[in-house]
Amino acid sequence: MLEPWNDASILPPPIHTSKCNSDVDVRQLSHTCKNIIKVLSKQSPLHREAAICSRFLYKFDKKFRNDIGYRNFKKVNTALRKYLGLNILKDIESFHSVLPTDDDQYLPTRQMLEYVLVRLLSFSKIMERICVCSKVAAVFYLDRVKRGESHWMSLMPFALLSRVWSMSTVLLQHSCNWYTNLQSFLDKLKLKGLNFLPADYMLPNNIEEWLDMKNLDNVGRFQWSQKKDIEIDQSLVEDEEGDTFDNILDFVNQINENILEEEEPMTISVPDKTKDAKTLQVTNTAVDFGEKISRDIFKNFFKPIEEKIIHTAERVTNKDSLNKFMLKEEKFRNENSNQSLTKHLSFMQWQALRSSLLALQESLSNNRKIEKRFKKIWQEKCLDYK
Known part of the structure; x- marks a missing residue:
């Protein structure tokens, strides 16, 4: 009912x-x-x-x-x-x-x-x-x-x-x-x-x-399955003047001072021939944090060493060499390789150059005309943009 x-x-x-x-x-x-x-x-x-x-x-x-x-x-x-x-x-x-x-x-x-x-x-x-x-x-x-x-x-x-x-x-x-x-x-x-x-x-x-x-106000919010409680230090709470940035720096400096105070000198025992124990005092007072590097430089450490392949536009004399040249150039562009000859071109500029070379490859011209027309297209749509 x-x-x-x-x-x-x-x-x-x-x-x-x-x-x-x-x-x-x-x-x-x-x-x-x-x-x-x-x-x-x-x-x-x-x-x-x-x-x-x-x-x-x-x-x-x-x-x-x-x-x-x-x-x-x-x-x-x-x-x-x-x-x-x-x-x-x-x-x-x-x-x-x-x-x-x-x-x-x-x-x-x-x-x-x-x-x-x-x-x-x-x-x-x-x-x-x-x-x-x-x-x-x-x-x-x-x-x-x-x-x-x-x-x-x-x-x-x-x-x-x-x-x-x-x-x-x-x-x-x-x-x-x-x-x-x-x-x-x-x-x-x-x-x-x-x-x-x-x-x-x-x-x-x-x-x-x-x-x-x-x-009613709680309805409609996301209910996360995993919740993690984070304890916030009271010194990080923003005051009336809004000096949150200064409070964070003071908090970091205070943590560093506490770490240095808690560190104790390390002792290493070195045996002697006369069986007299000598103690070597080693004090660790400075910490080497390294040097900041960019993400791109960090990624370069993991890149495989590229084999140097002779890749030049001067070797294009016929349709076969033109086809090989375009395959290599497109491969180098996709890999962001330094051997790419058209890396300075934008995507639209590369598409215009690529379409012109494909039309030249499908033409019925002889090898001599292909070489001359390729040099002209390469000069107008690639070298002139540098």
Whole structure:
């Protein structure tokens, strides 16, 4: 059996009034209803964002259908459609129209207020769903923006989700306040007719605990499987003047001083022919940290020694020598070798030179013409760029 707040087919109770003998602050009850009507009647920005969300999903469904952030984006759209189909504004207006305007005490029945509270529970659950799903989807899109992956296609949904999250969070806070204010009048109204709620169902007394609002901010964050606790020295904490850099240098100097103080002189015993033990005192007071080198120089230590191959453009005289020359040059360029004759050319310049040489290789010219045309192309598209 579905709970009343989760049942979309629930019907409102009949409109009845009953004379209430207890003191009921009708003005406060009417003020709360007017506040709800005022806020809910000005949600055209949220409706506009819901329309943009629906159009975005329709346009990019095939392109991003397997993306995790896109799937949470679809959940936001589903929750927004549920909100648009709830029509809680009409229920509040119907309840407010029954409230007395003069001094008579004919108030709505308790069943009518219970129906309004149930609809507020549904409204708050939908807003919570929108908050959670929009935050989870925004985290993935923000990660894409930081990595530069399809940043243009990620900025628009990230901005849209941020606006939806901010508006839904405000409405969620409003719904908690509305529920608390209206629930205080529940015991003061009388029952008339059949019970609206099931006999074993109780409305929550504290809606914030029912929604777990304390942990709402933690939902949507990454839960790492491996966590490592790092102890931070208090001297590294930034002070009011922002001297974090000086604190780090002082901290490093202090560690070096402690290391030097803890080091003790090393003693080495050297046996003598006369069997007299002599002690050689060796004190290690200086530490050789080496010399800083770049990463490229460090990688050169592990590169194999290249065999010097005679590679020159002057040996190109026919198609066979041209083919061998191009194979060697392309190999040297891929290996970033110093023997490459076109290492000063950019990628596009090399492609232009390569296409011209391939066209020359496929031509039907004789060897003499190939040699002359090769020297001309080599001069124009390689040597002239130096």
